[in-house]
Amino acid sequence: MRNEPDTRWIVRSLREAAWAPLLVLGMVVLAAGVFDMYTRFPWIDIPTHFLGGIAVTYFFWRACANAQSVARRFANVGQSVLSLGGTATMSILWEFFEFLADHLLGAHMLHGLADTSWDIFFGLAGGVAYLVLRRWLAASTSAHALPDSTDERA
Helix, strand or coil: CCCCCCCHHHHHHHHHHCHHHHHHHHHHHHHHHHCCHHHHCHHHHHHHHHHHHHHHHHHHHHHHHHHCCCCCCCCHHHHHHHHHHHHHHHHHHHHHHHHHHHHHHCCCCCCCHHHHHHHHHHHHHHHHHHHHHHHHHHHHHHHCCCCCHHHHHC
16 A cells, blocks of 8 residues: 555645635736726726735635645644745745746736835735634634533533
C-alpha cells in the first residue's frame, strides 16, 4: 500500500469556494472585454480589487477550514493570517499579470506605481473587510444562540 497524501480537501475547497474568485474574474472579463468599462469608468477598478479581495479571502478561509481534515486545527487568528496572506499573494500575482499583459500583449492595465499600490491596498482592504464581517457575524450569531442546558440550571 502506498502512502498517498489526502487531497480531498483541495477538491472540496474548489467545489465550495472557487465560485467567488471566478465570479469576480468573470465580471472583470465582461467589464473590460465586452463593455470597455475600465476605459469609460476608470474608478471601477477600485471596487473590482476590493471585491476580488473579499472573494479570494473567502476562498482561502474555506481552504484553511477544509485543510483541517488532514492537518492540525488552526485557531481563528491563524486561519485569518493564512487567508489574508493568500489574498496578499494573489494581489501581487494579479499585478504581475497586469504588468505582463501590458508588456507582452499591449494591454493598458497599469497606470503607474500609485495605481499598482492602490490596487494591492484595496485587495487587502477587501480581505480585511471579509474577516471583520465574518468575525462580527460569528459574534452576533453566538450572542443570539440558545443557551446550553447547563446555563438553564444556573
